[in-house]
Amino acid sequence: MEWNLPADLASASVIKSAKRVVVKVGSSLVTNEGRGLDEQAIASWATQIACLRALGKEVVLVSSGAIAEGMKRLGWSKRPTHIDELQAAAAVGQMGLAQVYETQFAKHQLTTAQILLTHADLADRARYLNARSAMFTLLRLGVIPIINENDTVVTDEIKVGDNDTLGALVANLIEADVLVILTDQAGLYTADPRKHSDAQLIQTAPAGLLQLEQMAGGAGSNIGTGGMLTKVLAAKRAMKSGAHTVIASGRELNVLPRLAEGERIGTELKAQVALLTARQQWLADHLQLRGRVVLDAGAVRAVQDAGKSVLPIGVLRVEGLFDRGDVVACVDEQGLEIARGLVNYSSGDAMRIARHASDTFGDLLGRDADEAELIHRNNLVRV
Ligand SMILES: Nc1ncnc2c1ncn2[C@@H]1O[C@H](COP(=O)(O)OP(=O)(O)O)[C@@H](O)[C@H]1O
Numbered sequence: 389m390e391w392n393l394p395a396d397l398a399s400a401s402v403i404k405s406a407k408r409v410v411v412k413v414g415s416s417l418v419t420n421e422g423r424g425l426d427e428q429a430i431a432s433w434a435t436q437i438a439c440l441r442a443l444g445k446e447v448v449l450v451s452s453g454a455i456a457e458g459m460k461r462l463g464w465s466k467r468p469t470h471i472d473e474l475q476a477a478a479a480v481g482q483m484g485l486a487q488v489y490e491t492q493f494a495k496h497q498l499t500t501a502q503i504l505l506t507h508a509d510l511a512d513r514a515r516y517l518n519a520r521s522a523m524f525t526l527l528r529l530g531v532i533p534i535i536n537e538n539d540t541v542v543t544d545e546i547k548v549g550d551n552d553t554l555g556a557l558v559a560n561l562i563e564a565d566v567l568v569i570l571t572d573q574a575g576l577y578t579a580d581p582r583k584h585s586d587a588q589l590i591q592t593a594p595a596g597l598l599q600l601e602q603m604a605g606g607a608g609s610n611i612g613t614g615g616m617l618t619k620v621l622a623a624k625r626a627m628k629s630g631a632h633t634v635i636a637s638g639r640e641l642n643v644l645p646r647l648a649e650g651e652r653i654g655t656e657l658k659a660q661v662a663l664l665t666a667r668q669q670w671l672a673d674h675l676q677l678r679g680r681v682v683l684d685a686g687a688v689r690a691v692q693d694a695g696k697s698v699l700p701i702g703v704l705r706v707e708g709l710f711d712r713g714d715v716v717a718c719v720d721e722q723g724l725e726i727a728r729g730l731v732n733y734s735s736g737d738a739m740r741i742a743r744h745a746s747d748t749f750g751d752l753l754g755r756d757a758d759e760a761e762l763i764h765r766n767n768l769v770r771v
């Protein structure tokens with residue numbers, strides 16, 4: 389693919405001025421392409437992160453590798469397909485990850501904390517706020533939080549699925565300035581360099597540019613999950629809270645301190661200004677929704693163009709089972725999601741009041757109904 393955007397390389401890397409950084413390292417790096425935990429590499433990242441701390445930056449590490457390391461420890465050469473075996477491998481491998489990180493960071497007098505998150509932890513507002521305050525407390529105490537998905541308790545339907553996405557969710561959660569994704573390539577290329585020897589490295593681009601998604605392919609090895617596409621999408625997600633993303637090689641010597649000194653390494657995907665408030669970001673970061681409401685054309689215009697609330701009168705259909713306070717998608721008649729938000733009514737009540745004006749809600753529901761809106765505009769985010 390052609391790449392014509394000029395690289396603006398005169399300015400310092402976005403990490404130089406960053407106060408809070410999320411660093412994500414991928415499975416193939418951590419586990420030496422599946423051969424077993426690469427203690428030397430992990431030791432080097434611990435030294436580099438200690439360096440960032442010494443420069444006054446707060447660092448959260450998102451580390452993959454539990455499944456790959458678990459497979460190694462269990463003597464499995466092929467990634468299992470059964471979910472219970474993947475869960476078992478993750479449980480075995482996570483022990484190794486925690487052990488090696490703790491040992492390596494201790495050499496720099498840094499205390500580590502293990503946080504295993506699930507999508508449900510981030511989707512529930514109270515648990516989300518708990519995770520956020522626990523993480524802020526750990527950072528205040530000078531601890532390095534090390535995060536992974538809690539693969540042992542998640543199934544296909546409810547998992548985040550890849551740690552690039554998890555890294556972006558964490559960046560949004562703690563309002564990080566930069567998400568650094570360390571991988572086995574020098575950055576994002578115009579095509580998968582494993583398949584196209586003439587692919588060019590992209591040095592800088594605006595995060596969220598559609599063209600980037602077209603360049604990014606899947607994982608090139610059978611160790612990693614997601615490949616470049618999940619990284620590009622993670623940058624798009626992180627930009628919603630104003631975080632920039634850097635994709636660089638974890639094998640590049642002293643990559644983190646050099647970036648922190650301002651050197652431009654790898655691919656920098658720049659966020660513009662923060663696009664969403666913290667609450668809207670939490671809504672936007674829901675990966676699974678409890679239901680959908682289908683809006684008529686007038687309601688679509690009111691929500692999309694004027695940022696208005698969703699009123700039951702504009703709802704054509706209610707799909708799924710949800711309770712008051714759940715997050716649902718608002719779709720147009722073609723099924724395209726235009727917004728999502730927290731509902732004031734359960735799916736049963738919403739079905740009863742759909743297509744009706746608010747002064748009839750009392751009669752329809754057989755009780756006083758306080759809210760005229762199905763979703764108030766303050767609890768709504770356009771997507
Ligand atoms: N446009 C691209 N630029 C760079 N790498 C790409 C691209 N498209 C696909 N890839 C593949 O993505 C892989 C990195 O993703 P992945 O294997 O999931 O790593 P990680 O374990 O670090 O998340 C690379 O090894 C490469 O083969």
Ligand SMILES: N[C@@H](CCC(=O)OP(=O)(O)O)C(=O)O
Nearest residue numbers: 415452453454455550551613
């Ligand atoms: N949670 C999984 C990580 C899955 C994943 O995203 O891997 P990768 O693409 O290598 O970062 C594990 O620890 O094995």
